[in-house]
Every structure is written in structure tokens, then in C-alpha cells.
Amino acid sequence: MIEVFNSGGGTQSTAIAALIVQDRLPKPDFVVIADTGRERQSTWDYLEQITKPMLRKIGIDVHVISKAKYGYNHGDLWSKNGNTLLMPTFTDFSGEIGKMDGFCSKTWKVEPVENYLRDECGVKKKDIRKWIGFSVDEARRAMRMMGTKDYVAGKIRFPLIDDVPMRRHQSLAVVQEMGWPQPPRSMCWMCPNQTNDEWKHLKETSPMEFQKACELEQEIREKDPTVFLHNSGVLLGDVDFEAQPYLPGMDHACSSGVCFV
Numbered sequence: 001m002i003e004v005f006n007s008g009g010g011t012q013s014t015a016i017a018a019l020i021v022q023d024r025l026p027k028p029d030f031v032v033i034a035d036t037g038r039e040r041q042s043t044w045d046y047l048e049q050i051t052k053p054m055l056r057k058i059g060i061d062v063h064v065i066s067k068a069k070y071g072y073n074h075g076d077l078w079s080k081n082g083n084t085l086l087m088p089t090f091t092d093f094s095g096e097i098g099k100m101d102g103f104c105s106k107t108w109k110v111e112p113v114e115n116y117l118r119d120e121c122g123v124k125k126k127d128i129r130k131w132i133g134f135s136v137d138e139a140r141r142a143m144r145m146m147g148t149k150d151y152v153a154g155k156i157r158f159p160l161i162d163d164v165p166m167r168r169h170q171s172l173a174v175v176q177e178m179g180w181p182q183p184p185r186s187m188c189w190m191c192p193n194q195t196n197d198e199w200k201h202l203k204e205t206s207p208m209e210f211q212k213a214c215e216l217e218q219e220i221r222e223k224d225p226t227v228f229l230h231n232s233g234v235l236l237g238d239v240d241f242e243a244q245p246y247l248p249g250m251d252h253a254c255s256s257g258v259c260f261v
């Protein structure tokens with residue numbers, strides 16, 4: 001099997017990089033991270049300043065894979081035929097707020113990585129064992145994949161569950177032990193899976209990216225006025241994130257290289 005570490009750029013992915021540097025995990029054949037074109041800039045800054053140089057020191061390159069270049073056969077926000085919005089947005093179409101299915105993780109992350117590895121590196125999908133950075137406290141998310149034939153066939157590996165079991169706070173401790181700064185929150189700046197805390201953090205720490213998310217919501221609503229990026233069904237720029245309830249289970253939903261949608 002070709003071992004492919006699918007980094008999401010967040011805390012658990014950075015902990016996996018640290019464990020590789022510490023020789024507590026084997027060196028994978030490839031380290032990849034998908035560039036959706038809308039990832040928070042802080043993710044790229046951390047990658048360039050910390051993760052890439054540290055892995056380079058032990059002979060590992062990080063492959064940044066552009067969805068714009070390698071996401072063949074798909075549109076951008078909408079499917080190629082223009083009928084389906086790819087993000088897991090919210091809608092009040094039925095009169096109540098509901099969540100739509102998301103296809104962006106597959107079309108913006110998973111498929112571009114597979115296409116890149118096949119077309120640029122000669123690695124076939126059937127030969128890949130994909131590393132995904134779920135930690136022990138995310139076992140429920142991992143279990144959804146553990147029921148798939150890919151996991152049973154040994155094509156999926158959870159290094160922070162299968163190899164060096166640890167919870168998220170322990171992942172952070174591993175990063176800190178290395179003397180590396182705390183990794184950023186890692187997801188697309190307009191991701192509807194953000195918790196209120198994450199939206200608030202985006203608004204406070206990166207107002208330009210928050211503004212871009214508001215503008216993107218408007219752009220989408222010109223085509224489908226039932227769509228919202230926030231689960232309250234309120235336009236993003238008008239949401240009081242402090243007053244919104246906590247959404248259990250959605251923290252860090254998209255920081256592991258494969259989004260939880």
C-alpha cells in the first residue's frame with residue numbers, strides 16, 4: 001500500500017506531522033493537503049512557516065493540491081450542470097431551517113487528491129492507504145468510515161486512533177512539546193459547518209475573510225434565495241454569534257483532511 005497522509009492543516013494533522021518527526025509514526029509515502037481555493041489564510045501561513053519546513057528536514061515534501069487544477073469534472077460552488085450547490089448549506093425552502101447535503105469535501109478535497117496522485121505521481125487509488133487525522137474523541141466520526149469496505153480492506157488509517165491513540169488536547173500537547181505554535185482553526189472561511197464560536201473567531205481574527213463569506217452568501221442567494229450559511233437562517237452579517245446556542249458535535253468538523261458533512 002502507498003501511505004498517504006491527508007492533512008487538514010489543523011491541530012490533529014499537525015500532531016501527526018509532529019509524531020512523524022518524533023519517529024513515533026512511520027514516514028508516509030506522501031503528505032498531501034487539498035487547496036479548496038477558500039481555505040483560511042492562517043492555515044497556509046502555518047503550513048509554510050512550521051509544518052512544511054519541519055517535515056522537509058526529515059526528507060518529506062508536502063504536496064498542496066489545487067482543486068482548481070485537479071478537481072476535474074466539477075464546477076466551483078455548483079455542480080457542473082449548475083443544479084446542485086456543493087456546500088452543506090442551510091435552507092428555509094420548506095418553511096423551516098434544514099441542512100442540505102454537502103459534496104464539497106469529495107469534489108474539492110478527496111477527488112483532486114486522488115486525481116493528482118494518479119496523474120502526477122502514478123499512484124492508483126486502489127493502492128492508497130489514506131491517513132485521516134481523527135483523534136480518539138472523534139471516534140464516532142471515524143466509526144462512520146470504519147463501517148466502509150475501504151476501512152475493512154485496510155485502505156484507511158487513523159493514526160491518532162489506530163497507532164498512537166490520543167484525544168484532541170493530547171494532540172495539542174504533542175505540538176507544544178515540539179515548541180511549535182498552536183495550529184490554526186482549519187477550514188474554508190465560508191464553511192457552513194462552523195460553530196458559533198468558530199464564526200465569531202473568524203469575524204474577530206480575520207474580518208476580511210468573514211466579509212468574503214458574507215459576500216459569497218449573497219452571491220449564492222442571487223441564484224437560490226432560500227440558502228443561508230448559518231444554521232439560524234439569518235444572513236451571516238446579521239447573526240449575533242454570542243446569542244446563538246452551542247451546537248454539540250460540530251467542533252472541528254472539517255479540520256482532518258476530510259470534512260464531516
Ligand code: SF4
Nearest residue numbers: 104187188191254259
Ligand atoms: S471546509 Fe466546509 S466548505 Fe470547505 S470543503 Fe469542507 S465542508 Fe466544504
